Amino acid sequence: AQTVTQSQPEMSVQEAETVTLSCTYDTSESNYYLFWYKQPPSRQMILVIRQEAYKQQNATENRFSVNFQKAAKSFSLKISDSQLGDTAMYFCASEANSGYALNFGKGTSLLVTP
């Protein structure tokens, strides 16, 4: 079984600043995948970034990057140069290589202020 924990229910950041959202997970799988999803008020979940656990290099997508610490089972998301449009719920999720169901954390509500 996999569990995902997001310890920050709410966060706030000023426009153009950098913010880091925390995520820890627990898994007995030898290989797995980790994801960050964004859910704006429109409700549609949008894939932000994906990390393969067997890859050492941290994934990066434009202003979004992760700090993947496999031994610590930590997968934090860094948003650089925050924009008002980044305001949303952010969900961390894991998926076993042998599986298909995503296990989600409870989410972090991020507010970007002018």
Place this chain on the structure above:
Amino acid sequence: GAGVSQSPSNKVTEKGKDVELRCDPISGHTALYWYRQSLGQGLEFLIYFQGNSAPDKSGLPSDRFSAERTGGSVSTLTIQRTQQEDSAVYLCASSLAENYGYTFGSGTRLTVV
């Protein structure tokens, strides 16, 4: 289609009535998933389809819930004799392959009164 389409967007129903929620996945995506998002509860896995078959129905919360998928495309989630605790956002997602992340629809907000 270009994205995952769900209908209706919002549904209000009376307790005890049956409801059908529809999901139209991205064309060519063989895998389809249903999740439930309740306030303060995060996302809860309901069911997974590979083609028309559902190898994992373990997430369906009770026998009032059922789902089917026809033609490897459209899926319908049916809730019979709705209860107030069924009120939630029901999200559908599809994917071309496992482990690459899903594409989600915008969900159906179900309110049982």
